[in-house]
Amino acid sequence: MVDTILPLVLTGAVAKRRGKRLIGPIDAEIGPVGFTIVMGPNGSGKTTLLRLMHGLQRLAEGTVDWQGTQIDVQKRQAYVFQNPIMLRRSVKENLSYPLSLRGVSKSSATKTVNDWAGRIHLDRALEQDAMMLSGGEKQKLALARALIQKPDVLFLDEPCANLDGRATREIEELLLETSRAGTRIVMATHDMGQARRLATDVMFMLQGNLHEFGAAKQFFAQPETPQARAFLNGDIIE
Amino acid sequence: MSPKPGQVDRAGLVHAMSDIFEGLKAAFWLLVALDRDLVEITLRSLQVSLSALVIASAIGLPFGTWLAIRRFRHRRTAIAVMNALMGLPPVVVGLVVYMLFSRTGPFGVFGLLFTPAAMIIAQVIIITPLIASIAHQSMRELWADYHDLLISLNTGHWQRIRTLMWDGRRALLTASLAGFGRAIGEVGAIMIVGGNIDHATRVLTTAIALETGKGDFALALGLGCVLIGLAIVVNLAIHRLSRTERDGRW
Numbered sequence: 396m397v398d399t400i401l402p403l404v405l406t407g408a409v410a411k412r413r414g415k416r417l418i419g420p421i422d423a424e425i426g427p428v429g430f431t432i433v434m435g436p437n438g439s440g441k442t443t444l445l446r447l448m449h450g451l452q453r454l455a456e457g458t459v460d461w462q463g464t465q466i467d468v469q470k471r472q473a474y475v476f477q478n479p480i481m482l483r484r485s486v487k488e489n490l491s492y493p494l495s496l497r498g499v500s501k502s503s504a505t506k507t508v509n510d511w512a513g514r515i516h517l518d519r520a521l522e523q524d525a526m527m528l529s530g531g532e533k534q535k536l537a538l539a540r541a542l543i544q545k546p547d548v549l550f551l552d553e554p555c556a557n558l559d560g561r562a563t564r565e566i567e568e569l570l571l572e573t574s575r576a577g578t579r580i581v582m583a584t585h586d587m588g589q590a591r592r593l594a595t596d597v598m599f600m601l602q603g604n605l606h607e608f609g610a611a612k613q614f615f616a617q618p619e620t621p622q623a624r625a626f627l628n629g630d631i632i633e
Numbered sequence: 634m635s636p637k638p639g640q641v642d643r644a645g646l647v648h649a650m651s652d653i654f655e656g657l658k659a660a661f662w663l664l665v666a667l668d669r670d671l672v673e674i675t676l677r678s679l680q681v682s683l684s685a686l687v688i689a690s691a692i693g694l695p696f697g698t699w700l701a702i703r704r705f706r707h708r709r710t711a712i713a714v715m716n717a718l719m720g721l722p723p724v725v726v727g728l729v730v731y732m733l734f735s736r737t738g739p740f741g742v743f744g745l746l747f748t749p750a751a752m753i754i755a756q757v758i759i760i761t762p763l764i765a766s767i768a769h770q771s772m773r774e775l776w777a778d779y780h781d782l783l784i785s786l787n788t789g790h791w792q793r794i795r796t797l798m799w800d801g802r803r804a805l806l807t808a809s810l811a812g813f814g815r816a817i818g819e820v821g822a823i824m825i826v827g828g829n830i831d832h833a834t835r836v837l838t839t840a841i842a843l844e845t846g847k848g849d850f851a852l853a854l855g856l857g858c859v860l861i862g863l864a865i866v867v868n869l870a871i872h873r874l875s876r877t878e879r880d881g882r883w
Protein backbone atom coordinates (compact mmCIF):
# COMPACT_ATOMS: atom_id res chain seq x y z
CA MET A 396 0.00 0.00 0.00
CA VAL A 397 1.27 3.46 -0.91
CA ASP A 398 0.79 6.65 1.05
CA THR A 399 -1.22 8.39 -1.59
CA ILE A 400 -2.72 7.57 -4.95
CA LEU A 401 -1.89 11.11 -6.08
CA PRO A 402 -0.78 12.88 -8.15
CA LEU A 403 -3.35 12.18 -10.80
CA VAL A 404 -2.02 12.91 -14.26
CA LEU A 405 -4.14 13.33 -17.39
CA THR A 406 -2.32 13.36 -20.72
CA GLY A 407 -4.23 14.07 -23.87
CA ALA A 408 -7.30 12.55 -22.24
CA VAL A 409 -10.35 12.48 -24.53
CA ALA A 410 -13.85 11.25 -23.79
CA LYS A 411 -16.13 10.36 -26.66
CA ARG A 412 -19.71 9.29 -27.05
CA ARG A 413 -20.57 7.39 -30.20
CA GLY A 414 -17.50 8.78 -31.95
CA LYS A 415 -18.38 12.36 -30.99
CA ARG A 416 -15.91 14.19 -28.76
CA LEU A 417 -17.37 15.12 -25.37
CA ILE A 418 -14.26 16.59 -23.77
CA GLY A 419 -10.54 16.83 -24.33
CA PRO A 420 -7.79 16.42 -25.15
CA ILE A 421 -7.00 17.39 -21.57
CA ASP A 422 -3.60 17.66 -19.91
CA ALA A 423 -3.61 18.27 -16.19
CA GLU A 424 -2.02 17.20 -12.96
CA ILE A 425 -3.92 17.01 -9.68
CA GLY A 426 -1.31 17.21 -6.95
CA PRO A 427 -1.50 15.61 -3.51
CA VAL A 428 -2.78 18.66 -1.64
CA GLY A 429 -5.45 21.24 -2.33
CA PHE A 430 -9.11 21.83 -2.99
CA THR A 431 -9.83 21.97 -6.70
CA ILE A 432 -12.96 23.62 -7.98
CA VAL A 433 -14.18 22.84 -11.49
CA MET A 434 -16.10 25.70 -13.07
CA GLY A 435 -17.65 26.44 -16.42
CA PRO A 436 -20.98 26.99 -18.13
CA ASN A 437 -23.64 24.28 -18.48
CA GLY A 438 -22.58 21.56 -20.83
CA SER A 439 -18.93 22.61 -20.79
CA GLY A 440 -17.90 19.14 -19.60
CA LYS A 441 -17.45 19.43 -15.82
CA THR A 442 -19.35 16.26 -15.04
CA THR A 443 -17.67 14.37 -17.86
CA LEU A 444 -14.25 15.48 -16.59
CA LEU A 445 -14.98 14.28 -13.05
CA ARG A 446 -16.32 10.97 -14.34
CA LEU A 447 -13.28 10.54 -16.51
CA MET A 448 -10.93 11.07 -13.59
CA HIS A 449 -12.94 8.71 -11.38
CA GLY A 450 -13.00 6.03 -14.05
CA LEU A 451 -16.74 6.08 -14.75
CA GLN A 452 -16.32 7.60 -18.19
CA ARG A 453 -14.43 5.49 -20.67
CA LEU A 454 -11.23 7.01 -21.97
CA ALA A 455 -11.15 7.25 -25.76
CA GLU A 456 -7.64 8.62 -26.15
CA GLY A 457 -4.74 9.59 -23.91
CA THR A 458 -4.12 8.45 -20.36
CA VAL A 459 -5.43 8.98 -16.84
CA ASP A 460 -2.75 7.86 -14.41
CA TRP A 461 -3.02 7.37 -10.67
CA GLN A 462 -0.26 6.14 -8.38
CA GLY A 463 -0.34 2.67 -6.87
CA THR A 464 -2.16 -0.54 -7.60
CA GLN A 465 -5.50 -0.56 -9.34
CA ILE A 466 -7.29 -1.93 -6.27
CA ASP A 467 -5.88 0.84 -4.09
CA VAL A 468 -6.75 3.47 -6.63
CA GLN A 469 -10.35 2.31 -6.85
CA LYS A 470 -10.90 1.84 -3.15
CA ARG A 471 -9.56 5.19 -2.08
CA GLN A 472 -11.83 7.39 -4.16
CA ALA A 473 -15.42 8.40 -3.57
CA TYR A 474 -17.85 10.24 -5.82
CA VAL A 475 -21.00 12.25 -5.14
CA PHE A 476 -23.24 12.49 -8.19
CA GLN A 477 -24.96 15.59 -9.51
CA ASN A 478 -28.31 13.81 -9.11
CA PRO A 479 -27.96 11.88 -5.87
CA ILE A 480 -28.45 8.14 -6.29
CA MET A 481 -30.33 6.66 -3.37
CA LEU A 482 -30.46 2.96 -2.70
CA ARG A 483 -34.08 1.87 -2.19
CA ARG A 484 -33.42 1.32 1.46
CA SER A 485 -33.58 3.23 4.70
CA VAL A 486 -31.33 6.19 5.47
CA LYS A 487 -29.41 4.00 7.88
CA GLU A 488 -28.86 1.27 5.31
CA ASN A 489 -27.75 3.80 2.71
CA LEU A 490 -25.08 5.00 5.10
CA SER A 491 -23.95 1.55 6.15
CA TYR A 492 -23.88 0.14 2.62
CA PRO A 493 -20.29 1.15 1.74
CA LEU A 494 -19.14 -0.15 5.10
CA SER A 495 -20.83 -3.50 4.59
CA LEU A 496 -19.15 -3.79 1.19
CA ARG A 497 -15.85 -3.56 3.01
CA GLY A 498 -16.84 -6.22 5.46
CA VAL A 499 -17.32 -3.93 8.46
CA SER A 500 -19.55 -5.71 10.95
CA LYS A 501 -23.05 -4.36 11.62
CA SER A 502 -22.35 -3.54 15.24
CA SER A 503 -19.22 -1.54 14.57
CA ALA A 504 -20.89 0.21 11.65
CA THR A 505 -23.82 1.35 13.79
CA LYS A 506 -21.86 3.90 15.77
CA THR A 507 -20.27 5.41 12.65
CA VAL A 508 -23.62 5.51 10.91
CA ASN A 509 -25.36 7.23 13.82
CA ASP A 510 -22.51 9.68 14.03
CA TRP A 511 -22.80 10.67 10.39
CA ALA A 512 -26.59 10.81 10.46
CA GLY A 513 -26.26 13.31 13.29
CA ARG A 514 -23.83 15.46 11.37
CA ILE A 515 -26.26 15.83 8.47
CA HIS A 516 -29.27 16.20 10.79
CA LEU A 517 -30.91 13.01 9.64
CA ASP A 518 -30.54 11.16 12.93
CA ARG A 519 -34.29 11.24 13.42
CA ALA A 520 -34.92 9.83 9.96
CA LEU A 521 -32.61 6.82 10.24
CA GLU A 522 -35.36 4.28 9.56
CA GLN A 523 -37.03 6.32 6.85
CA ASP A 524 -37.01 5.26 3.21
CA ALA A 525 -34.24 7.26 1.55
CA MET A 526 -36.29 7.63 -1.63
CA MET A 527 -38.77 9.75 0.34
CA LEU A 528 -36.24 12.35 1.48
CA SER A 529 -36.29 15.86 0.05
CA GLY A 530 -33.84 16.74 -2.69
CA GLY A 531 -31.54 18.55 -0.29
CA GLU A 532 -31.66 15.75 2.27
CA LYS A 533 -30.77 13.26 -0.44
CA GLN A 534 -27.75 15.35 -1.36
CA LYS A 535 -26.58 15.49 2.22
CA LEU A 536 -27.08 11.76 2.59
CA ALA A 537 -25.14 11.07 -0.60
CA LEU A 538 -22.30 13.23 0.71
CA ALA A 539 -22.25 11.49 4.07
CA ARG A 540 -22.31 8.12 2.33
CA ALA A 541 -19.20 9.19 0.43
CA LEU A 542 -17.39 10.61 3.45
CA ILE A 543 -18.11 7.56 5.58
CA GLN A 544 -15.67 5.69 3.33
CA LYS A 545 -12.85 8.02 4.46
CA PRO A 546 -11.64 8.46 0.87
CA ASP A 547 -8.23 9.88 -0.04
CA VAL A 548 -9.78 11.60 -3.02
CA LEU A 549 -13.34 12.87 -3.13
CA PHE A 550 -15.15 13.95 -6.29
CA LEU A 551 -18.19 16.15 -5.82
CA ASP A 552 -20.54 17.17 -8.61
CA GLU A 553 -22.45 20.23 -7.43
CA PRO A 554 -23.15 18.85 -3.96
CA CYS A 555 -24.93 22.00 -2.80
CA ALA A 556 -27.20 22.51 -5.81
CA ASN A 557 -30.43 21.96 -3.88
CA LEU A 558 -29.37 23.17 -0.47
CA ASP A 559 -30.53 26.29 1.33
CA GLY A 560 -28.05 28.84 2.62
CA ARG A 561 -27.62 27.33 6.04
CA ALA A 562 -27.21 23.78 4.81
CA THR A 563 -24.73 25.02 2.21
CA ARG A 564 -22.64 26.64 4.95
CA GLU A 565 -22.73 23.45 6.99
CA ILE A 566 -21.64 21.38 4.04
CA GLU A 567 -18.85 23.81 3.27
CA GLU A 568 -17.64 23.56 6.88
CA LEU A 569 -17.71 19.80 6.58
CA LEU A 570 -15.79 19.88 3.31
CA LEU A 571 -13.13 22.24 4.66
CA GLU A 572 -12.72 20.02 7.69
CA THR A 573 -12.43 16.97 5.44
CA SER A 574 -9.92 18.76 3.28
CA ARG A 575 -7.84 19.81 6.29
CA ALA A 576 -7.87 16.20 7.47
CA GLY A 577 -6.08 15.28 4.27
CA THR A 578 -8.75 14.33 1.77
CA ARG A 579 -8.09 15.66 -1.71
CA ILE A 580 -11.31 17.22 -3.02
CA VAL A 581 -12.22 17.93 -6.63
CA MET A 582 -15.58 19.61 -6.88
CA ALA A 583 -17.74 21.09 -9.63
CA THR A 584 -19.90 24.04 -8.69
CA HIS A 585 -21.85 26.90 -10.25
CA ASP A 586 -21.78 28.93 -7.06
CA MET A 587 -19.17 31.65 -7.53
CA GLY A 588 -19.12 32.59 -3.84
CA GLN A 589 -18.63 29.00 -2.84
CA ALA A 590 -15.81 28.62 -5.33
CA ARG A 591 -14.05 31.65 -3.83
CA ARG A 592 -14.52 30.35 -0.30
CA LEU A 593 -13.24 26.84 -0.93
CA ALA A 594 -10.87 26.71 -3.88
CA THR A 595 -7.13 26.50 -3.73
CA ASP A 596 -7.05 25.97 -7.46
CA VAL A 597 -9.55 26.19 -10.28
CA MET A 598 -10.17 24.19 -13.43
CA PHE A 599 -12.13 26.28 -15.89
CA MET A 600 -13.91 24.20 -18.52
CA LEU A 601 -15.21 25.64 -21.76
CA GLN A 602 -16.73 23.69 -24.65
CA GLY A 603 -15.14 20.47 -23.55
CA ASN A 604 -11.68 21.91 -23.08
CA LEU A 605 -9.73 22.70 -19.96
CA HIS A 606 -9.53 26.37 -20.77
CA GLU A 607 -7.64 27.50 -17.67
CA PHE A 608 -6.14 25.66 -14.75
CA GLY A 609 -4.27 27.41 -11.97
CA ALA A 610 -4.21 28.80 -8.46
CA ALA A 611 -7.55 30.12 -7.28
CA LYS A 612 -6.20 33.47 -6.13
CA GLN A 613 -4.73 34.13 -9.54
CA PHE A 614 -7.83 32.93 -11.37
CA PHE A 615 -10.28 35.09 -9.45
CA ALA A 616 -8.05 38.17 -9.36
CA GLN A 617 -6.65 38.03 -12.88
CA PRO A 618 -7.99 35.36 -15.21
CA GLU A 619 -5.70 34.78 -18.16
CA THR A 620 -8.30 34.60 -20.89
CA PRO A 621 -11.13 36.95 -21.85
CA GLN A 622 -13.57 34.00 -21.72
CA ALA A 623 -12.77 33.29 -18.08
CA ARG A 624 -13.04 36.99 -17.30
CA ALA A 625 -16.45 37.11 -18.97
CA PHE A 626 -17.54 33.98 -17.08
CA LEU A 627 -16.53 35.49 -13.75
CA ASN A 628 -18.45 38.65 -14.60
CA GLY A 629 -21.51 36.58 -15.35
CA ASP A 630 -21.48 37.49 -19.04
CA ILE A 631 -22.48 35.10 -21.78
CA ILE A 632 -19.41 33.56 -23.36
CA GLU A 633 -19.19 32.76 -27.03
CA MET B 634 -85.93 -27.60 -32.27
CA SER B 635 -82.43 -26.52 -33.05
CA PRO B 636 -81.70 -22.78 -33.01
CA LYS B 637 -80.91 -20.85 -36.19
CA PRO B 638 -77.32 -19.70 -36.61
CA GLY B 639 -76.65 -16.55 -34.62
CA GLN B 640 -79.45 -17.26 -32.23
CA VAL B 641 -78.94 -18.27 -28.62
CA ASP B 642 -80.18 -21.71 -27.71
CA ARG B 643 -82.39 -20.88 -24.73
CA ALA B 644 -82.75 -24.43 -23.52
CA GLY B 645 -79.01 -25.03 -23.90
CA LEU B 646 -78.23 -21.91 -21.95
CA VAL B 647 -80.52 -22.94 -19.14
CA HIS B 648 -78.91 -26.35 -19.16
CA ALA B 649 -75.41 -24.85 -18.95
CA MET B 650 -76.46 -22.51 -16.18
CA SER B 651 -77.79 -25.40 -14.17
CA ASP B 652 -74.57 -27.31 -14.81
CA ILE B 653 -72.57 -24.40 -13.50
CA PHE B 654 -74.84 -24.13 -10.51
CA GLU B 655 -74.49 -27.84 -9.86
CA GLY B 656 -70.74 -27.45 -10.17
CA LEU B 657 -70.63 -24.68 -7.61
CA LYS B 658 -72.77 -26.73 -5.29
CA ALA B 659 -70.50 -29.72 -5.75
CA ALA B 660 -67.45 -27.58 -5.11
CA PHE B 661 -69.03 -26.25 -1.96
CA TRP B 662 -69.78 -29.72 -0.62
CA LEU B 663 -66.39 -31.08 -1.59
CA LEU B 664 -64.81 -28.26 0.31
CA VAL B 665 -67.04 -28.42 3.34
CA ALA B 666 -66.61 -32.16 3.64
CA LEU B 667 -62.87 -31.80 3.01
CA ASP B 668 -63.18 -34.67 0.58
CA ARG B 669 -60.15 -36.96 0.98
CA ASP B 670 -59.45 -37.23 -2.73
CA LEU B 671 -59.86 -33.53 -3.23
CA VAL B 672 -57.45 -32.72 -0.42
CA GLU B 673 -54.93 -35.19 -1.80
CA ILE B 674 -55.15 -33.81 -5.32
CA THR B 675 -54.94 -30.24 -4.09
CA LEU B 676 -51.92 -30.92 -1.94
CA ARG B 677 -50.18 -32.65 -4.82
CA SER B 678 -50.91 -29.71 -7.09
CA LEU B 679 -49.35 -27.43 -4.51
CA GLN B 680 -46.42 -29.73 -3.93
CA VAL B 681 -45.58 -30.00 -7.62
CA SER B 682 -46.07 -26.35 -8.52
CA LEU B 683 -44.41 -24.92 -5.41
CA SER B 684 -41.40 -27.19 -5.87
CA ALA B 685 -41.16 -26.12 -9.50
CA LEU B 686 -41.53 -22.52 -8.36
CA VAL B 687 -38.72 -22.73 -5.82
CA ILE B 688 -36.34 -24.38 -8.26
CA ALA B 689 -37.26 -22.11 -11.17
CA SER B 690 -36.90 -19.01 -8.96
CA ALA B 691 -33.53 -20.17 -7.68
CA ILE B 692 -32.38 -20.36 -11.29
CA GLY B 693 -34.42 -17.64 -13.01
CA LEU B 694 -34.13 -14.75 -10.56
CA PRO B 695 -30.33 -14.65 -10.31
CA PHE B 696 -30.00 -15.39 -14.01
CA GLY B 697 -32.35 -12.55 -14.98
CA THR B 698 -30.43 -10.21 -12.68
CA TRP B 699 -27.09 -11.36 -14.04
CA LEU B 700 -28.30 -10.73 -17.60
CA ALA B 701 -29.28 -7.21 -16.59
CA ILE B 702 -25.85 -6.20 -15.31
CA ARG B 703 -23.50 -8.19 -17.46
CA ARG B 704 -22.32 -7.01 -20.85
CA PHE B 705 -21.08 -9.82 -23.04
CA ARG B 706 -20.89 -10.57 -26.71
CA HIS B 707 -24.04 -12.58 -27.23
CA ARG B 708 -26.14 -10.85 -24.60
CA ARG B 709 -28.85 -9.75 -27.01
CA THR B 710 -29.09 -13.24 -28.44
CA ALA B 711 -29.33 -14.71 -24.95
CA ILE B 712 -32.18 -12.33 -24.09
CA ALA B 713 -33.98 -13.09 -27.34
CA VAL B 714 -33.66 -16.82 -26.72
CA MET B 715 -34.92 -16.42 -23.16
CA ASN B 716 -37.93 -14.45 -24.34
CA ALA B 717 -38.65 -17.00 -27.02
CA LEU B 718 -38.45 -19.83 -24.48
CA MET B 719 -41.18 -18.03 -22.53
CA GLY B 720 -43.58 -19.07 -25.23
CA LEU B 721 -42.64 -22.77 -25.23
CA PRO B 722 -45.83 -24.80 -25.67
CA PRO B 723 -46.21 -26.95 -22.52
CA VAL B 724 -47.29 -29.93 -24.58
CA VAL B 725 -44.01 -29.90 -26.44
CA VAL B 726 -42.07 -29.56 -23.20
CA GLY B 727 -44.02 -32.53 -21.89
CA LEU B 728 -43.21 -34.53 -24.97
CA VAL B 729 -39.50 -33.80 -24.76
CA VAL B 730 -39.31 -34.57 -21.04
CA TYR B 731 -41.26 -37.76 -21.73
CA MET B 732 -38.77 -38.84 -24.36
CA LEU B 733 -35.81 -37.99 -22.15
CA PHE B 734 -37.14 -39.89 -19.16
CA SER B 735 -38.92 -42.78 -20.85
CA ARG B 736 -37.37 -46.15 -20.25
CA THR B 737 -35.40 -46.00 -23.49
CA GLY B 738 -34.45 -42.33 -23.10
CA PRO B 739 -31.09 -41.04 -21.81
CA PHE B 740 -32.43 -40.46 -18.30
CA GLY B 741 -34.63 -43.55 -18.27
CA VAL B 742 -32.52 -45.18 -15.57
CA PHE B 743 -33.83 -42.76 -12.96
CA GLY B 744 -37.32 -44.16 -13.38
CA LEU B 745 -38.90 -40.75 -12.95
CA LEU B 746 -41.54 -40.94 -15.65
CA PHE B 747 -45.08 -40.90 -14.23
CA THR B 748 -43.85 -39.54 -10.89
CA PRO B 749 -44.30 -36.04 -9.42
CA ALA B 750 -40.56 -35.51 -9.96
CA ALA B 751 -41.02 -35.65 -13.72
CA MET B 752 -43.91 -33.20 -13.45
CA ILE B 753 -41.73 -30.82 -11.45
CA ILE B 754 -38.96 -31.05 -14.03
CA ALA B 755 -41.39 -30.24 -16.84
CA GLN B 756 -42.81 -27.28 -14.98
CA VAL B 757 -39.37 -25.95 -14.12
CA ILE B 758 -38.57 -25.94 -17.83
CA ILE B 759 -41.81 -24.13 -18.60
CA ILE B 760 -41.64 -21.38 -15.98
CA THR B 761 -37.92 -20.66 -15.58
CA PRO B 762 -37.72 -18.57 -18.78
CA LEU B 763 -40.84 -16.67 -17.75
CA ILE B 764 -39.47 -15.88 -14.29
CA ALA B 765 -36.04 -14.99 -15.65
CA SER B 766 -37.51 -12.73 -18.30
CA ILE B 767 -39.76 -10.76 -15.95
CA ALA B 768 -36.93 -10.52 -13.42
CA HIS B 769 -34.62 -9.28 -16.15
CA GLN B 770 -37.03 -6.52 -17.13
CA SER B 771 -37.31 -5.01 -13.68
CA MET B 772 -33.68 -5.59 -12.73
CA ARG B 773 -32.61 -3.74 -15.85
CA GLU B 774 -34.48 -0.66 -14.70
CA LEU B 775 -33.05 -0.87 -11.21
CA TRP B 776 -29.58 -1.36 -12.62
CA ALA B 777 -29.96 1.77 -14.74
CA ASP B 778 -30.64 3.65 -11.48
CA TYR B 779 -27.86 2.02 -9.50
CA HIS B 780 -25.24 1.60 -12.19
CA ASP B 781 -23.05 4.65 -11.49
CA LEU B 782 -23.20 4.31 -7.72
CA LEU B 783 -22.34 0.62 -7.61
CA ILE B 784 -19.50 1.05 -10.10
CA SER B 785 -18.18 4.01 -8.12
CA LEU B 786 -18.34 1.99 -4.90
CA ASN B 787 -16.17 -0.57 -6.59
CA THR B 788 -18.55 -3.49 -6.08
CA GLY B 789 -17.88 -6.95 -7.44
CA HIS B 790 -20.33 -8.82 -9.65
CA TRP B 791 -21.80 -10.84 -6.81
CA GLN B 792 -22.22 -7.78 -4.64
CA ARG B 793 -24.08 -6.09 -7.49
CA ILE B 794 -26.35 -9.05 -8.03
CA ARG B 795 -27.07 -9.35 -4.31
CA THR B 796 -27.78 -5.64 -3.95
CA LEU B 797 -30.12 -5.56 -6.94
CA MET B 798 -31.96 -8.69 -5.89
CA TRP B 799 -32.44 -7.43 -2.37
CA ASP B 800 -33.56 -3.93 -3.30
CA GLY B 801 -35.74 -5.25 -6.10
CA ARG B 802 -37.18 -8.11 -4.11
CA ARG B 803 -40.77 -7.01 -4.56
CA ALA B 804 -40.43 -7.00 -8.33
CA LEU B 805 -38.76 -10.41 -8.12
CA LEU B 806 -41.66 -11.68 -6.05
CA THR B 807 -44.02 -10.60 -8.79
CA ALA B 808 -41.90 -12.49 -11.31
CA SER B 809 -42.11 -15.61 -9.17
CA LEU B 810 -45.86 -15.24 -8.74
CA ALA B 811 -46.32 -15.06 -12.49
CA GLY B 812 -44.36 -18.31 -12.71
CA PHE B 813 -46.52 -19.92 -10.07
CA GLY B 814 -49.69 -18.87 -11.90
CA ARG B 815 -48.42 -20.51 -15.05
CA ALA B 816 -47.37 -23.69 -13.23
CA ILE B 817 -50.47 -24.28 -11.16
CA GLY B 818 -52.77 -23.87 -14.15
CA GLU B 819 -50.67 -25.88 -16.57
CA VAL B 820 -52.05 -29.20 -17.81
CA GLY B 821 -50.46 -30.15 -21.12
CA ALA B 822 -46.98 -31.11 -19.90
CA ILE B 823 -47.86 -32.76 -16.60
CA MET B 824 -50.58 -34.82 -18.24
CA ILE B 825 -47.99 -36.33 -20.55
CA VAL B 826 -45.14 -36.87 -18.09
CA GLY B 827 -47.30 -37.57 -15.04
CA GLY B 828 -49.93 -39.68 -16.67
CA ASN B 829 -52.74 -38.52 -14.36
CA ILE B 830 -52.48 -41.66 -12.24
CA ASP B 831 -54.90 -41.78 -9.35
CA HIS B 832 -53.19 -41.44 -5.95
CA ALA B 833 -49.85 -40.89 -7.66
CA THR B 834 -49.69 -38.08 -10.16
CA ARG B 835 -53.23 -36.74 -10.37
CA VAL B 836 -53.39 -33.01 -9.77
CA LEU B 837 -56.18 -30.44 -10.05
CA THR B 838 -55.72 -29.61 -13.71
CA THR B 839 -55.40 -33.18 -14.91
CA ALA B 840 -58.36 -34.21 -12.79
CA ILE B 841 -60.43 -31.43 -14.35
CA ALA B 842 -59.47 -32.63 -17.81
CA LEU B 843 -60.42 -36.18 -16.85
CA GLU B 844 -63.79 -35.29 -15.32
CA THR B 845 -64.65 -33.07 -18.26
CA GLY B 846 -63.88 -35.94 -20.59
CA LYS B 847 -66.11 -38.23 -18.57
CA GLY B 848 -68.86 -35.63 -18.74
CA ASP B 849 -68.91 -35.00 -14.99
CA PHE B 850 -69.07 -31.24 -15.37
CA ALA B 851 -70.13 -30.67 -11.81
CA LEU B 852 -67.06 -32.27 -10.33
CA ALA B 853 -64.82 -30.67 -12.95
CA LEU B 854 -66.21 -27.27 -12.15
CA GLY B 855 -65.85 -27.92 -8.46
CA LEU B 856 -62.19 -28.72 -8.93
CA GLY B 857 -61.88 -25.62 -11.10
CA CYS B 858 -63.18 -23.47 -8.25
CA VAL B 859 -60.63 -24.98 -5.91
CA LEU B 860 -57.89 -24.28 -8.46
CA ILE B 861 -58.85 -20.64 -8.82
CA GLY B 862 -59.18 -20.30 -5.06
CA LEU B 863 -55.75 -21.79 -4.59
CA ALA B 864 -54.12 -19.40 -7.03
CA ILE B 865 -55.73 -16.43 -5.28
CA VAL B 866 -54.84 -17.63 -1.79
CA VAL B 867 -51.18 -18.21 -2.68
CA ASN B 868 -50.94 -14.79 -4.32
CA LEU B 869 -52.48 -13.06 -1.34
CA ALA B 870 -50.36 -14.98 1.13
CA ILE B 871 -47.10 -14.11 -0.58
CA HIS B 872 -48.09 -10.49 -0.98
CA ARG B 873 -49.07 -10.31 2.66
CA LEU B 874 -45.74 -11.79 3.69
CA SER B 875 -43.81 -9.22 1.71
CA ARG B 876 -45.96 -6.39 3.06
CA THR B 877 -45.41 -7.30 6.70
CA GLU B 878 -41.73 -7.59 6.09
CA ARG B 879 -41.67 -4.17 4.49
CA ASP B 880 -43.62 -2.48 7.26
CA GLY B 881 -41.27 -4.00 9.77
CA ARG B 882 -38.27 -2.51 8.09
CA TRP B 883 -39.45 0.90 7.03
Ligand SMILES: Nc1ncnc2c1ncn2[C@@H]1O[C@H](COP(=O)(O)OP(=O)(O)OP(=O)(O)O)[C@@H](O)[C@H]1O
Pocket residue numbers: 412417435436437438439440441442443444477
Ligand atom coordinates in the same frame (compact mmCIF):
# COMPACT_ATOMS: atom_id res chain seq x y z
N1 LIG C 1 -23.98 10.22 -21.87
C1 LIG C 1 -23.94 11.26 -22.74
N2 LIG C 1 -24.48 11.13 -23.97
C2 LIG C 1 -24.45 12.15 -24.84
N3 LIG C 1 -23.93 13.33 -24.57
C3 LIG C 1 -23.39 13.51 -23.37
C4 LIG C 1 -23.37 12.50 -22.39
N4 LIG C 1 -22.77 12.96 -21.28
C5 LIG C 1 -22.46 14.23 -21.56
N5 LIG C 1 -22.81 14.57 -22.81
C6 LIG C 1 -22.58 15.86 -23.46
O1 LIG C 1 -21.31 16.30 -23.09
C7 LIG C 1 -21.30 17.67 -22.82
C8 LIG C 1 -20.77 17.94 -21.44
O2 LIG C 1 -21.69 17.47 -20.48
P1 LIG C 1 -21.43 17.56 -18.93
O3 LIG C 1 -22.54 16.88 -18.25
O4 LIG C 1 -20.07 17.09 -18.65
O5 LIG C 1 -21.52 19.14 -18.69
P2 LIG C 1 -21.50 19.93 -17.32
O6 LIG C 1 -20.43 20.95 -17.44
O7 LIG C 1 -21.44 19.01 -16.18
O8 LIG C 1 -22.90 20.66 -17.36
P3 LIG C 1 -23.86 21.10 -16.14
O9 LIG C 1 -23.30 22.37 -15.63
O10 LIG C 1 -25.16 21.33 -16.82
O11 LIG C 1 -23.88 20.00 -15.16
C9 LIG C 1 -22.73 18.15 -23.02
O12 LIG C 1 -22.82 18.76 -24.28
C10 LIG C 1 -23.54 16.90 -22.99
O13 LIG C 1 -24.64 17.01 -23.86
Ligand SMILES: [Mg+2]
Pocket residue numbers: 441442443477552
Ligand atom coordinates in the same frame (compact mmCIF):
# COMPACT_ATOMS: atom_id res chain seq x y z
MG1 LIG D 1 -22.70 18.51 -14.65
